[in-house]
Amino acid sequence: MMKSGIFIFLFPLVAMSQEIFIKRLPDNINTKNTEINFIQKNDSTAYFTAITELEGKLISNIYTAKFANGEWRRKGHTKYSSNSFNTANIALSESEKGFFTIHSNEMRDCKIVYQKKNEQHGFHDISIFSSDKSLNTQPFVSHEKSHTVLYFVSDRKGGLGGLDIWLTIIDKDGKFGIPINAGNKINSSADEITPFYNKHNKMLYFSSNREHGSGGFDIYKSEGILNLWDKPVNVIEINTTEDELYITFYDENNGYFASNRQGANFERPEYCCNDIFSFKYSPPFRYTSKKSSKIHKLLPLDLYFHNDEPDSRTMNIKTNKTYKEAYISYFMMKTNYEKENSELGAFFEDVLKKNFNALNKVLETLLFDLSNGNNIELQIRGYASPLHNLEYNQNLSQRRISSVINYIEQFKNAAFKDHILSGSLIIKELPFGESNASEKTSDDANDKKKSIYSIEAMLERKIKIVDVILKE
Numbered sequence: 001m002m003k004s005g006i007f008i009f010l011f012p013l014v015a016m017s018q019e020i021f022i023k024r025l026p027d028n029i030n031t032k033n034t035e036i037n038f039i040q041k042n043d044s045t046a047y048f049t050a051i052t053e054l055e056g057k058l059i060s061n062i063y064t065a066k067f068a069n070g071e072w073r074r075k076g077h078t079k080y081s082s083n084s085f086n087t088a089n090i091a092l093s094e095s096e097k098g099f100f101t102i103h104s105n106e107m108r109d110c111k112i113v114y115q116k117k118n119e120q121h122g123f124h125d126i127s128i129f130s131s132d133k134s135l136n137t138q139p140f141v142s143h144e145k146s147h148t149v150l151y152f153v154s155d156r157k158g159g160l161g162g163l164d165i166w167l168t169i170i171d172k173d174g175k176f177g178i179p180i181n182a183g184n185k186i187n188s189s190a191d192e193i194t195p196f197y198n199k200h201n202k203m204l205y206f207s208s209n210r211e212h213g214s215g216g217f218d219i220y221k222s223e224g225i226l227n228l229w230d231k232p233v234n235v236i237e238i239n240t241t242e243d244e245l246y247i248t249f250y251d252e253n254n255g256y257f258a259s260n261r262q263g264a265n266f267e268r269p270e271y272c273c274n275d276i277f278s279f280k281y282s283p284p285f286r287y288t289s290k291k292s293s294k295i296h297k298l299l300p301l302d303l304y305f306h307n308d309e310p311d312s313r314t315m316n317i318k319t320n321k322t323y324k325e326a327y328i329s330y331f332m333m334k335t336n337y338e339k340e341n342s343e344l345g346a347f348f349e350d351v352l353k354k355n356f357n358a359l360n361k362v363l364e365t366l367l368f369d370l371s372n373g374n375n376i377e378l379q380i381r382g383y384a385s386p387l388h389n390l391e392y393n394q395n396l397s398q399r400r401i402s403s404v405i406n407y408i409e410q411f412k413n414a415a416f417k418d419h420i421l422s423g424s425l426i427i428k429e430l431p432f433g434e435s436n437a438s439e440k441t442s443d444d445a446n447d448k449k450k451s452i453y454s455i456e457a458m459l460e461r462k463i464k465i466v467d468v469i470l471k472e
Contacts, residue, residue: 019282020237025256028073029065030275037089037194037246038256038276043067047078048276049088060086062100079120091139099139099150110137112152128168128176132156135163142197149226150176151195151204161189165206167226183227188439193217194245200252204229207245212386212435215241219257234435238279245274253281295365301465303359303404304352306330307387307452308396309461310403315391317398317431322407323463326400327356340453347458362465363411366425369468370416375424377469380404382431385460386443387451394433400463401429434460 029035034051041047046065051058061081065072081087085102092098096117103110111132113123129136134156142149148170153163156179164187169177182204186192190210197204204224207217218239220232238244242261249255258274303323309330310321334348369376382397405427408416419425437460442450451457 021280021282022238023278023280025276025278026071026073028071032273034274035276036258036274037248038065038258039090039092039248040250040256041092046072047080047090047092049090050074051088060088062087062090080115089138091141093141093148094143097141099141101137101139110135112136112139112150126176128179138194140195140197142199147171149197151182151197153193153195154179160184160187162191163193165192165195165204169226180227183229185224185229185231186222191217194247196246196248198249200249205235205247205249206232207243207247208232211439212390212437214239216243216260217245219244219247231438236435243274253283255279295362295369295468298358298362298365299465299467301355301358301362302351302462303327303355303465304330304458305400305461305463306333307385307457307461310399314399315395317395318402319399320406321403322410323359323403324356324407326403327352337453340449341455344453344455344458347455359407359465360411363408363416366468367412367415370419370424377426377428379428379430379466379469381464381466382429382433383436383460383462383464384434385441385451385457386434386437387445387457388434388443390433394431397433397463398429398431400461401431404463404465405429430466 024030025035025038029038029048031050031052033053036049036051038046038048044067046067048063048065049060050063051060053059062078063081064075064078066075067073078090080090080098080100082102087100087102089101090098091100097114099112099114100123101110101112102123111129112126114126115123134154136152136154136156138153140151142151149167150170151165151167154166155163156166158181159166160181165182166179167182168179171177181187182192182195186204186206188208188210190208192206192208192210195204195206198221202223203221205219205221207219209217213234214236219235221235222229222232224230235247238247238257240259240261242259244261245258247255247257256276256278258276260274305326306329310319310326331348331352334345337344337348366376366378380401382399382401384393384396384400386393388396408427409420416425420427438456441456441460442454444451
């Protein structure tokens with residue numbers, strides 16, 4: 001598969017008010033073989049791993065890249081390369097100690113080693129890996145005020161299945177602690193690989209081929225520390241149906257990843273064939289009303305639905321019902337839910353009813369801002385529980401968004417009508433289907449107590465009014 005020119009991808013970033021520009025690095029960096037793990041050291045120097053073929057064998061080495069005349073160019077092997085071993089997966093500590101992996105052509109002997117700043121040859125074994133027969137690879141070093149963490153990927157005992165992300169704490173004397181599994185929020189029964197901790201937003205980024213992704217390996221992010229993390233979020237603005245791996249950030253808005261997506265350059269699919277891409281997030285748009293607004297204090301807002309509502313058993317993406325109708329119908333089922341679980345009554349009063357009232361406050365504030373001359377984009381996401389197939393749930397989540405839009409259009413005798421027609425109010429629909437549903441939420445149609453009448457399932461069936469963006 002050949003590629004000519006440079007592809008630039010532009011996506012709306014749904015998590016915040018930004019856009020992302022994605023660009024393939026030039027052919028001097030990317031070849032028909034595999035290039036991965038691009039780490040930018042400073043404004044002019046970066047390192048990356050390239051896999052080449054020599055006498056029928058695949059050889060990996062770590063290369064230097066230099067930035068000049070507006071682009072990155074390959075400049076040869078680094079001191080971390082070796083004539084005796086394959087080297088890959090470079091990670092630099094703040095003291096410029098280089099962590100990387102070495103292996104022969106047998107991947108089972110892959111292990112993590114390090115080289116100090118002023119050393120030009122050789123490497124040091126790490127005690128926790130030296131006698132370990134498991135696979136250990138893809139290191140990344142993160143520095144906190146009180147400790148340093150080495151993240152890595154391993155299939156060692158104690159994992160959740162496949163490859164897991166692990167970590168070890170390095171003390172001030174350079175000693176490595178006992179390996180710790182990053183936990184079941186990060187790891188799954190699938191493979192989790194290529195960890196990167198972003199110090200700018202305090203997020204752990206990694207790739208996984210778990211269920212409900214876009215296809216292949218997707219990039220995810222999670223906020224937390226050590227082995228205590230929030231549920232990972234799919235970085236949908238980067239992911240495709242192919243593999244996305246090795247995400248790294250140089251600063252808050254700029255970074256790199258590897259992918260075999262359309263536009264990558266390769267010719268042998270058996271070891272195919274990642275290229276390195278750069279990405280750049282635009283500076284975030286900040287909501288600043290021309291007159292004081294409280295709307296940012298009311299968002300995000302979740303609005304919930306009964307199972308398969310509105311308009312059950314249809315593939316339609318639109319509905320004539322309003323969210324108010326769906327809300328009233330759902331609230332009337334309170335007794336039915338309490339029969340299944342007596343503790344669910346609180347949800348109807350403290351969440352469902354409370355959030356519907358909050359919706360009206362949001363719309364009142366939105367009208368106030370529009371009447372003061374603001375042009376506004378309202379972002380609404382739709383979600384579904386995993387109880388049905390992917391396509392059905394995608395349409396269902398869009399139907400749920402449609403019901404909220406219907407309610408907005410009818411609010412206060414169609415008070416928003418002129419703003420919508422004039423374009424001063426734009427409503428952005430972002431249907432996610434079941435893609436963000438927890439693995440713990442049941443999809444067993446025969447077990448309604450868990451798949452319909454459980455708090456886990458109830459919390460998946462919703463729309464989320466995410467953000468309000470001031471449009472210039």
